[in-house]
Amino acid sequence: MIIQPFKEGSKIYYADTCQSLVNAGERKKIKYNALSKFTYPGKRLPDDVTGLNSVGYWDGNGEQDWGLDWHRNEGIEIHFLERGNMPYSLKDCDLQLTANDMTISRPWQSHKVGNPHVGAGKMYWLILDVGVRKPHQEWTWPDWIVLTENDLNRLTVFLRQNEQPLFKGNTQIRNCFIKFGQLINSDIDGSNASKLRHTVNELLLLLLDLFDAGSVKLHPELTDSQRSVQLFINELQETAHDPWTTNEMALATGLGVTRFTEMFKEITNQTPIKYLTDLRLKLAKKCLKEQPDKTITEIAYFCGFTSGRYFSTLFKKNYHLTPNEYRRG
CATH class of the missing domain: 2.60.120.10 (Jelly Rolls)
Structure with missing residues (x-):
């Protein structure tokens, strides 16, 4: 056993x-x-x-x-x-x-x-x-x-x-x-x-x-559902590159999806996926500067994005620069 x-x-x-x-x-x-x-x-x-x-x-x-x-x-x-x-x-x-x-x-x-x-x-x-x-x-x-x-x-x-x-x-x-x-x-x-x-x-x-x-x-x-979600959010800083879905995030906290999403928005004022995407973009910014030998696609996959094109689109939407422009800046 x-x-x-x-x-x-x-x-x-x-x-x-x-x-x-x-x-x-x-x-x-x-x-x-x-x-x-x-x-x-x-x-x-x-x-x-x-x-x-x-x-x-x-x-x-x-x-x-x-x-x-x-x-x-x-x-x-x-x-x-x-x-x-x-x-x-x-x-x-x-x-x-x-x-x-x-x-x-x-x-x-x-x-x-x-x-x-x-x-x-x-x-x-x-x-x-x-x-x-x-x-x-x-x-x-x-x-x-x-x-x-x-x-x-x-x-x-x-x-x-x-x-x-x-x-x-x-x-x-x-x-x-x-x-x-x-x-x-x-x-x-x-x-x-x-x-x-x-x-x-x-x-x-x-x-x-x-x-x-x-x-x-x-x-x-200390026994609130919110605490379980906050602990998860703290650890998400280290696991943002993982292939999370909202269902998997809720499961990791021991809560149902609806309750988890409500608690998450109460703490962050964002949906779980929006918060996760922002973490991944911040990680990507760091990688673009610190890992100049990696391609844009490699950085995209490393940070948890499903494709280089999708990553580049989100990056420009959020920072008004392409990943390459940010890297050269």
Whole structure:
């Protein structure tokens, strides 16, 4: 069984294999162990812990030469640093983790560990799938989570309406992750499945207590459909050359075409196709100046236009110059 790749334009996101971590283990740079499903490394998790896709740790006590580059997970991922130091980044946020620091990332948040290399330390991870890929989608927890409906709703609100990346774990949270490590090490063919489920529930209760005790500020707008569209628009800067249609753009946000188009126009005051065309023209202007060896047709195709003639017509309509005239100017 595999996790289906998530496609967004020409970008295809696959479940992380953590190959650099595996290679570091094979080269004796670290000790690591994990219980996982799908392509994640480690011993195999049984089916009766549905939703728990991976839980594990690595321990490196010397200078490291590897890192986990930018990636996303199909669930919420929690990292906990038991000891040492660890560079950790989300988009627009670089952190230097120290002992007892804990990070939480959501499926739409790209993150990496290492800058570019990880530090010396013992780091735990846990990936729990809650059935979402975009901010506006409703979370569905695994059926073995035993928090009361009220507590689970409050925890969901804390995690959805707040995207603070870094928390300081207390002694109970630290002991919880140490327990994960012990269960991983002693597991034989899924023998600790019940204890793993119990420990995940314990961790979620501890997170709820941590949120209740702190001053976590909630932002309901983080769960709006508009936010999913805004995230897509931000990433469109890098994928404008892809063969997008309005239907494919809507699909990438998890919204219907009508709702997506309404939200897009509300944010940009343009239709998705008009906005995309403008991005492609801006990209073409840059290419015309920076890539003088490329023909007009080559630049047209590179920027996502279907023909050189169509591109030239649009370019002159928008800038009152032909592409060649702009290039010579």
